[in-house]
Amino acid sequence: MKIRGFRIELGEIEAILGQHPQVQAVVAIVREDTPGDKRLVAYITSQPSATPTSNELRQYLKEKLPDYMVPSAFVLLETLPLTPSGKVDRRALPAPSDRTSSDTIVLPRNPVEVMLSQIWSTILKLNLVGVKDNFFDLGGHSLLAPYLMAQLKEHFGKDIPLTTLFENPTIEQLAIVLQKGVDTFSNSPLVAIQSMGEHPPLFCVPGAGGYPFYLYNLARCLPKDQPLYSFQANYDKQKLVSMTSVEEKATRYIQAMQTVQPQGPYFLAGHSFGGKIAYEMALQLLDRGEEVALLAILDTTAPAAIPRSYLELLDKLDVASWMISFDYSMKAVYGKELNLDAEQLRSLAPEAQVQYVLDSLKMADLLPPDAEPSYLSEVLEIYRAESMTVYVPELFYPVPISLFRSSDVFAVDESEISDPELLEYSKFFREKALGWDAFSSRPVDVHCVPGNHVTILRLPHVQVLAERLNACIQQVHLTIKNRELTLFG
Structure with missing residues (x-):
């Protein structure tokens, strides 16, 4: 077999991989899932005692084979598919779609790393790319590198020489190069966690601290054509005190959001403290005559006066x-x-x-x-x-609310609460809708999802959250489509 002009000996790759102490069986093939793009892929079953990671297998082969004979992807299977005659059924081997769960992945931690991860995922046809991954270890090669450089020029406005990529082959390293001489965190609070796709974006506000990158797994678990944007609260220190009110944050976030989507219908979500900001954004949009198609509250209690003693x-x-x-x-x-x-x-x-x-x-x-x-x-x-922010809405427009609350609820022992205000405040945690019934134009659509207040947004629980959130989004799309059909015949 030949890939990019190099002769590949599949039997030699299989023989060497088979010598790895954690590999039980192996088969290597050349795939062409995209016309003109041939990829070398290895499929393995592991020994019962231990499971190797892709990085371990890649480094093992690099010590024994030239780089062009190292597979671009490793797929771990419980068993290799067999034909009726007992031979490996190569046609039944699945296309590589993601990294093995045993690989250690460092997710993006700032907007530049997020954008680079999206570019790499598209170019390398991988669903998940970590910021410490090497472009060439993941299957990048000399034919893809110029395309990567062109994407960097388009998104960052910088001409990066190819030598820079070879010297800085990870997202982490390349992000540092791109940020030199530029303000790392721009004045706009908008962060594109997943910008690809034709559907209307979902704008999700993070919890206290305004650090949005933990929403990356939520974006990954939603359909690939569903854009997701978030917000990072990086204000001038001189403006910090005046910009900590929920109302001012909501106004600023709306301004940033409308640079991407000038008009509704809008799809909003918010986790923890961010749920209250998302609600205020919905109120301000409705006050301007805009349509809010979805307001998803992710495990947040309804606005209320926080007890003075607290x-x-x-x-x-x-x-x-x-x-x-x-x-x-x-x-x-x-x-x-x-x-x-x-x-x-x-x-x-x-x-x-x-x-x-x-x-x-x-x-x-x-x-x-x-x-x-x-x-x-x-x-x-x-x-x-x-x-420490207290939020009691000044505006009031009833809006349909979809609440996604955690199933693992922190138990409040009310017998130990002596303060009457704190006791009154704790009642929200007992209510199915967490107090949102008073703020919704219809009974709150409550979804109980696995995990606690934090882990609902971590793997594996976030997969369930994403599935149910997407079902709500699709239902809204269907409602809007039916409405348009009724209006325009």
Whole structure:
């Protein structure tokens, strides 16, 4: 077989892979799922005792074979498909569609990495690309590299020489190159988590802290033609105090959203604190005469006055306590162990505290290596301000609400609550609709999804959330289509 002018010995690849101690059986083939694009793919079954990752197999082969004989994809199967005569049925081997679940993936952590991951996924025909993955290890080659350079020019307005790609072959490295001399985090709060697709975008507001990249898995689990945008609360520090109200955030987010979609109908969603911002966005849009086709609230209690005693308790927390709380939230959202030493943190000076938390987040791959202390300081300030924000809507337009609430609900022991205001506030957690009935124009459409407040947006639970959210979106599309057919015959 020949690929890009090189003669490929499939039997030699199979023989060497078969010597790997964790490989039980293997077959290598050349696929051409897209006309003109031949790919070398290896299919393996593993030994019962251990399962190798794609990266391990790739490195193993690189030590024994030239690069052009290293498969661009490895597919792990429970058994190889066989013909009636007992031979491997090569026609029944599935097309590679994603990475193996055992691979360690570092998801995008800023808008530049998000955009690069989308470009790489399209070029390499992979559903999931990590920011530490090597372009050439994933099947990139000299014929695809110029196309990648053209995409970088189109999206970033920069002419990047091919040598730069060879010197910086990962998304993480290339993002740092692209950001040199440019403000890493632009003034616009809009972040394109998934920009491809012809359907109207879903605009999803993240929780406290305005750090939207944990929504990446939600975008991946929605259909490929469903765009998803989010928002990052990166304001000027001088404007931080005046921009922490829900109403002002909603206004700013609408302005950014309308650069992508000037008119409705709009599809909105919000998780945690972001659910309240999404609701306020819906009110402001309705007040302007726009249509809100869907408002999806992701495990958020309805707007209510937060008890004064609770706010006083938060106000007494020192900076170190807020950092610990933020670090814990990041750990919960991303499922990473940060190993933060609270006693050591409190012993440091303020600037050293920020650096300590920054290093912790970088070591966990939750921030890129070029993230500055000033960025973390801003995010921490926003997180603290949003955690203490009281939101009682000034406008009121009943709007249909779809609520996706977690099945693993944190139990509140009301017998231990002595404060009457806190006791009244806790009642929202007992209600099926989390208090949203008073704000909806019809009975709240409640969907109970697996996981807790955080894990509903992590794999594997996010797959169920995405499936049910997409069903709601499709139902709205059908309603709009039927309405148009009725109006225009």
